[in-house]
Amino acid sequence: MPKILVIEDEVAIRRVLVKILTEENKEYKTEEAEDGLSGMEKLKKEDYDLVLCDIKMPKMDGVEVLEAAGKIKPDIPFVMISGHGDLDTAVHTMKLGAYDYISKPPDLNRLLNTVRNALDKKELVRENKQLKKKVSKNYEMIGESKAISNIKDMIEKVAPTDARVLITGSNGTGKELVAHWLHEKSERSKAPMVEVNCAAIPSELIESELFGHVKGAFTSAVKDRAGKFEAADKGTIFLDEIGDMSLSAQAKVLRALQENKISRVGSDKDIKVDVRVIAATNKDLKEEIEKGKFREDLYHRLAVIIVEVPTLNDRREDIPLLVNHFANKVATEQGMTQKQFSDDAIKQLQEYDWTGNIRELRNVVERLMILGGQEISKSDVELFASK
Numbered sequence: 072m073p074k075i076l077v078i079e080d081e082v083a084i085r086r087v088l089v090k091i092l093t094e095e096n097k098e099y100k101t102e103e104a105e106d107g108l109s110g111m112e113k114l115k116k117e118d119y120d121l122v123l124c125d126i127k128m129p130k131m132d133g134v135e136v137l138e139a140a141g142k143i144k145p146d147i148p149f150v151m152i153s154g155h156g157d158l159d160t161a162v163h164t165m166k167l168g169a170y171d172y173i174s175k176p177p178d179l180n181r182l183l184n185t186v187r188n189a190l191d192k193k194e195l196v197r198e199n200k201q202l203k204k205k206v207s208k209n210y211e212m213i214g215e216s217k218a219i220s221n222i223k224d225m226i227e228k229v230a231p232t233d234a235r236v237l238i239t240g241s242n243g244t245g246k247e248l249v250a251h252w253l254h255e256k257s258e259r260s261k262a263p264m265v266e267v268n269c270a271a272i273p274s275e276l277i278e279s280e281l282f283g284h285v286k287g288a289f290t291s292a293v294k295d296r297a298g299k300f301e302a303a304d305k306g307t308i309f310l311d312e313i314g315d316m317s318l319s320a321q322a323k324v325l326r327a328l329q330e331n332k333i334s335r336v337g338s339d340k341d342i343k344v345d346v347r348v349i350a351a352t353n354k355d356l357k358e359e360i361e362k363g364k365f366r367e368d369l370y371h372r373l374a375v376i377i378v379e380v381p382t383l384n385d386r387r388e389d390i391p392l393l394v395n396h397f398a399n400k401v402a403t404e405q406g407m408t409q410k411q412f413s414d415d416a417i418k419q420l421q422e423y424d425w426t427g428n429i430r431e432l433r434n435v436v437e438r439l440m441i442l443g444g445q446e447i448s449k450s451d452v453e454l455f456a457s458k
Contacts, residue, residue, distance in 0.1 A: 072098050072099075073096075073098065073099050073100065073120045073121065073190050074101075074102070074117075074118070074119050074120050074121075075092060075099055075100070075101050075102070075119065075120065075121045075122070075123065075186070076101075076103075076104060076110065076113060076114070076117075076121070076122045076123070077089055077092075077101060077102070077103050077104070077122075077123045078103075078104040078106070078107060078109075078110035078122065078123065078125060078128070078133070078136065079103075079104075079105075079123070079124075079125040079128075079152060080105055080106050080125060080127075080128045080129060081125070082105075084125075084152075084175065084176075085103055085105070087177070088123055088152075088177065088182075089101045089103060091177070091179060091182060091183070092186065095183050095186075102117075102119075106129050106130045106131065107124075107128045107129075107130055107131030107132055107133060107135060107136045108130040108131045110122075110136055111136055111139055111140070114136075114140050114143070114144060115143065118144070118147075119144075119147055120147070120148075120190055121147070121148055121150065121186060121189050121190055122140070122148070122150070123150050123152060123173075123186075124136055124137065124149055124150070124151055124152065125151075126151055126152065126153050126154070126157045126160055126164070127154060127157060133151055133152075133164070134160065134163070134164060134167070137149050137151070137164055137168065137169055138167060141167070146193070146196055146197075147193070148170040148189040148190075148192060148193050149164070149168070149169045149170055150169070150170055150171050150172065150173060150185055150186070151164045151169050151172040151173070152172070152173050152175060152177070153172050153173070153175065154174075154175050155174070155175070158174070161174075170185075170188075170189045170192065171185045171188075171189065173185060210247070210248050210251035210252065210255070211248075211396070212245070212248050212249070213389065213392050213393050213396045214386060214389035214392060214393065215388075215389065215392065216381075216386040216388050216389045218381040218385060218386050219381070219386060219389060222249060222378060222380065223252075225376070226249065226253055226256060229253065229376050230252070230253045230254075230255075230256035230257045231256070231257060231258060233347050234376050235328070235347070235348050235349070235350070235372065235373050235374075235375045235376070236250075236253060236349045236350070236375070236376045236377075236378060237350050237351070237352070237356075237370075237373045237374040237375075237377050238349065238350070238351040238377075238379075238380060239352060239353075239356075239377065239378070239379050239380070240351075240353065240379060240380030240381070240382070241353055241382050241428055242427070242428065243383075243427045243428035243429055243430030243431060244380040244381065244382055244383070244429060245380055245429050246311070246351040246353075246380050247266070247309070247311065247351070249351075249378055249380060250266075250307075250309045250349045250351060251264065253307070253349055254306070254307040254309075254347075254349070257307065257347070259305065259306050259347055262303075262304075262306030263302065263303055263306040263307075264307040264308075264309060265299045265302050265303035265306065265307070265308050265309065266309045266311060267280065267281065267308065267309065267310050267311065268311045268312060269310055269311060269312045269313050269314075269315050269316045269320075270311075270312035270315040271312075274317040274320075277317055277320045278317075278320050278323060278336050279292075279296070279298065279336050280298060280299060281299050281300055281320060281324070281333075282300055282301075282323060282327075282334065282336060283295070283296050283297045283298030283300075283301060283333075283335040283336070284296055284298075284335050284336035284337050284338075285335050285336070285337040285338045287337065288335070288336045288337025288338075289336070289337070292336075292337065295335070296335075297335075298333070298335065300333050300346055301333070301342060303344075304344050304346060305345050305346075306346065306347070307346070307347045307348075307349060308346050308347070308348055308349070309349045309350075309351070310324070310349070310350040310351070311350075311351045312351065312352060312353065313350040313351065313352050313373070314352040314356055314359055314364075314365060315354075318364070318366065321365065321366045321369050322366070324348075324369060325366060325368060325369045325372060327344065327346075328348060328369075328372045328373075329372070331343060331344060331345065331346075332344060348373065350373045356370050356374075357370075382425070382428055383425040383428045383429055383431075383432060384424065384425055387421045390417065390420055390421045390432070391417050393432055394412055394417060394420060394432070394436055397432065397433050397436040397437070398410060398412065398436055401436060401437045401440045402440065405437075405440070405441070407440060407441075410440055410443065410444075410445060410446065410447055411446050412439075412446070412447040413446055413447065413448050413449065415448065415449035416439075416447045416448055416449050416451065416452045418449075419449045419452040419453065419456075420432070420435070420452060420456065423456070435455075435456045438455050438456065439451055439456060442455045
């Protein structure tokens with residue numbers, strides 16, 4: 072049920088607005104405030120889906136209410152109510168974040184359309200936030216070990232900057248989780264994060280994938296195509312397994328980092344890009360440099376900040392939390408009843424040599440949830456989780 076606050080010092084206009092709203096939709100729940108100060112008090116105590124706010128009021132005017140509310144309830148859409156002489160101010164409030172303004176006396180159709188549209192936008196913002204929370208939950212970093220706490224602290228410091236980050240660690244340790252956290256907590260979080268698995272793309276196609284191509288650049292290039300760097304403009308590009316990138320592609324990535332511009336395969340036209348680069352690898356890039364397989368100048372461009380993700384064997388104290396997290400996830404995904412793991416089962420899992428790291432543990436938990444008893448026991452672990 073949409074909840075609307077009407078802040079208006081003229082009683083007659085306030086009552087008209089409430090009457091129009093309640094007659095339009097019986098589900099609208101309206102509340103009134105006779106001036107800006109009392110309206111602000113209500114906003115501090117209650118959550119509203121929409122505010123209709125007069126501009127000229129005693130004690131606290133509409134502009135002051137809009138600015139103050141934006142600091143504590145930034146997602147509430149404001150529709151400003153302006154007299155004829157307030158139009159310049161009304162336009163100013165739009166720049167401050169107001170959804171729209173309505174002139175006095177209010178036109179019925181204009182008012183109702185604006186209210187409907189503002190409420191629709193509020194619902195859309197709410198859905199987007201829920202979706203983002205869901206996406207973020209998929210990349211939740213579970214653990215309280217010293218190693219994971221250090222990584223979380225580093226992310227908090229590094230994420231708000233545009234510093235390039237090189238994430239190192241064995242397969243299955245969760246390097247992509249670190250990359251997603253860095254993006255989510257950055258100033259670029261509203262722009263896209265584009266992922267490229269450099270190991271999964273054939274070397275002859277990696278340049279086209281990263282930088283795009285023009286029609287006729289090669290046999291299968293039947294039309295112009297933008298690359299991942301263009302898609303990530305104003306956002307983040309995550310180059311996973313960058314140690315597997317060809318030397319020719321490395322040279323182009325280096326140019327993109329140095330000059331903030333790229334050129335599509337088959338074109339000599341430069342395209343400006345504003346992209347933060349996060350890279351990850353399971354290889355020792357210094358060894359790859361010695362073998363002549365990785366450019367040293369690119370390494371130094373990428374490795375401004377190095378985040379080393381520990382193996383699961385190096386953070387065994389996190390296994391109970393991880394098991395519980397994965398068990399909840401599997402139960403939800405599979406539509407199963409949640410199962411508990413006995414203390415002995417957890418201890419047994421903590422003693423294993425996890426060569427496949429977090430990814431392997433996740434698979435083992437899913438197997439135990441499906442094949443184990445109502446409570447997962449030590450014998451279940453020995454039977455179904457054995458190597």
